[in-house]
Amino acid sequence: MAVPRFSPDTDPSVISAHLGDHGYAIVDRVVDDETMDALAAEAEPYINRSAHGRDHYDGVHTRRTGALVARCPTARRLIMHPTVLGTVGEFLGHATTFQLHLTQIISIEPGESDQQLHRDQMAFDFFPFPADYHVQCNTMWALTDFTAENGATRIRPGTSAMSDDEAAAVNVIQAEMPRGSVLFYDGKVVHAGGANRSDGTRQGVNITYAVGWVRQEENQFLACPPEIARTLDDDLLRLMGYQQGAFALGYVGDQQDPLAVLRHSLEGATDKVKVVGEFAEANQSFRSFVTELGPSTDPS
Numbered sequence: 001m002a003v004p005r006f007s008p009d010t011d012p013s014v015i016s017a018h019l020g021d022h023g024y025a026i027v028d029r030v031v032d033d034e035t036m037d038a039l040a041a042e043a044e045p046y047i048n049r050s051a052h053g054r055d056h057y058d059g060v061h062t063r064r065t066g067a068l069v070a071r072c073p074t075a076r077r078l079i080m081h082p083t084v085l086g087t088v089g090e091f092l093g094h095a096t097t098f099q100l101h102l103t104q105i106i107s108i109e110p111g112e113s114d115q116q117l118h119r120d121q122m123a124f125d126f127f128p129f130p131a132d133y134h135v136q137c138n139t140m141w142a143l144t145d146f147t148a149e150n151g152a153t154r155i156r157p158g159t160s161a162m163s164d165d166e167a168a169a170v171n172v173i174q175a176e177m178p179r180g181s182v183l184f185y186d187g188k189v190v191h192a193g194g195a196n197r198s199d200g201t202r203q204g205v206n207i208t209y210a211v212g213w214v215r216q217e218e219n220q221f222l223a224c225p226p227e228i229a230r231t232l233d234d235d236l237l238r239l240m241g242y243q244q245g246a247f248a249l250g251y252v253g254d255q256q257d258p259l260a261v262l263r264h265s266l267e268g269a270t271d272k273v274k275v276v277g278e279f280a281e282a283n284q285s286f287r288s289f290v291t292e293l294g295p296s297t298d299p300s
């Protein structure tokens with residue numbers, strides 16, 4: 001079956017619409033070989049030190065290497081790529097904010113077998129999110145070419161809103177794509193890593209995003225130590241979680257803004273997080289709540 005794909009200049013709203021209809025979208029050659037060469041060189045020592053998985057879900061011939069914000073400066077460009085942020089912003093636009101969920105290079109080595117098919121949102125304690133509520137939006141960047149032989153991601157297209165029984169009847173496709181391409185897939189679509197029947201390692205950079213009100217899969221505050229975090233741009237830091245995830249979520253101390261605390265310390269940060277009224281744009285629930293709350297008091 002021919003797998004549809006998009007060119008790198010495609011409008012993010014088109015990519016997001018395809019993702020909504022099919023559970024995945026592939027955009028070819030979004031970054032060049034130099035970018036992937038730089039990332040591969042930065043990551044290599046960490047990949048070599050990463051242990052193989054401990055079960056057949058993680059993959060006994062698969063290495064998973066995280067903390068990419070801290071370890072690999074080039075990964076920050078993939079995380080913040082405008083096509084990706086545009087698509088994720090559209091796809092998760094129903095939430096007040098979205099955030100970085102995890103960063104992980106998945107190296108599937110020769111001899112690995114098919115990973116068990118699954119839906120990524122199971123990470124949230126198998127909570128049964130409604131079929132029309134997307135909690136995450138994922139990317140898998142091809143650090144090497146992705147081929148059917150070397151373990152390109154397997155997907156059952158269009159299964160995001162299906163029951164497991166219905167999904168089981170859908171044929172699997174493989175996200176074959178040249179190096180530098182990116183696969184988008186949602187948190188509900190049935191998918192898995194593929195068996196590697198080649199003699200080379202398949203490497204994918206899994207960078208995923210989630211709505212701002214859930215716990216992140218990779219703990220960004222420890223994976224990227226504060227001394228490195230302080231060297232990063234504000235936009236990346238907000239995405240990593242140095243922002244209010246939604247009203248009341250993520251403040252520090254005396255309702256201070258987490259980014260201000262990172263920059264100026266707990267005692268030195270004067271910026272406060274937003275009050276509920278400042279979220280009135282977000283949705284009708286906020287507007288109703290604020291109407292009932294009445295006018296703000298001025299403490300001065």
Ligand SMILES: O=C(O)CCC(=O)C(=O)O
Nearest residue numbers: 106152153191192193194
């Ligand atoms: O490596 C892949 O292509 C997919 C991996 C995956 O789905 C996972 O580990 O959850």
